[in-house]
Amino acid sequence: IQGEGLLAGTPSAFVRTSGCNLRCRWCDTPFTSWNPTGIEQSIEMIVDRVRLLACRHVVLTGGEPLLFDEVVPLVHKLRDLSMHVTIETAGTISRDMQVDLMSISPKLSGSAPSIDEHPLWYARHNAARHNKSAIVDLVRQSPYQIKFVIDHLNDVTEVDFWLADLNCIDSRRVLLMPQGTDQIDLQEKDLWLAELCTERGFLFAPRHHIAWFGLTRGT
Numbered sequence: 001i002q003g004e005g006l007l008a009g010t011p012s013a014f015v016r017t018s019g020c021n022l023r024c025r026w027c028d029t030p031f032t033s034w035n036p037t038g039i040e041q042s043i044e045m046i047v048d049r050v051r052l053l054a055c056r057h058v059v060l061t062g063g064e065p066l067l068f069d070e071v072v073p074l075v076h077k078l079r080d081l082s083m084h085v086t087i088e089t090a091g092t093i094s095r096d097m098q099v100d101l102m103s104i105s106p107k108l109s110g111s112a113p114s115i116d117e118h119p120l121w122y123a124r125h126n127a128a129r130h131n132k133s134a135i136v137d138l139v140r141q142s143p144y145q146i147k148f149v150i151d152h153l154n155d156v157t158e159v160d161f162w163l164a165d166l167n168c169i170d171s172r173r174v175l176l177m178p179q180g181t182d183q184i185d186l187q188e189k190d191l192w193l194a195e196l197c198t199e200r201g202f203l204f205a206p207r208h209h210i211a212w213f214g215l216t217r218g219t
Helices: 043-053 071-080 119-128 132-141 155-166 183-200 208-213
Strands: 012-016 057-061 084-089 101-104 144-150 174-178
Touching: 012 043, 043 071, 057 071, 071 084, 101 132, 132 144, 132 155, 144 155, 155 174, 174 183, 183 208
Parallel strands: 012 057, 057 084, 084 101, 101 144, 144 174
Antiparallel strands: none
């Protein structure tokens, strides 16, 4: 069940790619980034498995699904089957294609890994995380939502900078989501973040799947 964003609560088939060009310090899927795992499957195998789940909504996520050329023909095949396709992306890479919902989660500066523990990834992360042209391309091609992960109150100042810099984003499609994988920690952040969203005119995006299932793979 989709736990985040405009389609929260929607039964969905999730296709998770393994591999990422970023290394967020709070990544909740390290098995697709820091320690990528998985088996290689053809587009036909993926489509067959999705069809068996009998869900109209399909979410391509990762890692970073837009790293892979094969995502384009995969999207075409899924949409040819009248499936609603969402792509979850950090917005650092653009592809020439249209989906039903492009879910873009730009990474704020606080997402960088420790410079002391991972100096190479710290540099690579900061060099790649802010790609204005990629985000502009993605929002022009498809219906979209922009989902910012908020860890501290001062992160919202950076959100304002992003939106002013992009200058093409509908505020009704901007969502602020609390950072965290522990329900108690998330509840504390939910209180002030929901109030801030009301004041600022943003949408509040709880992490419902954590409340429903905890930090559990396959949910």
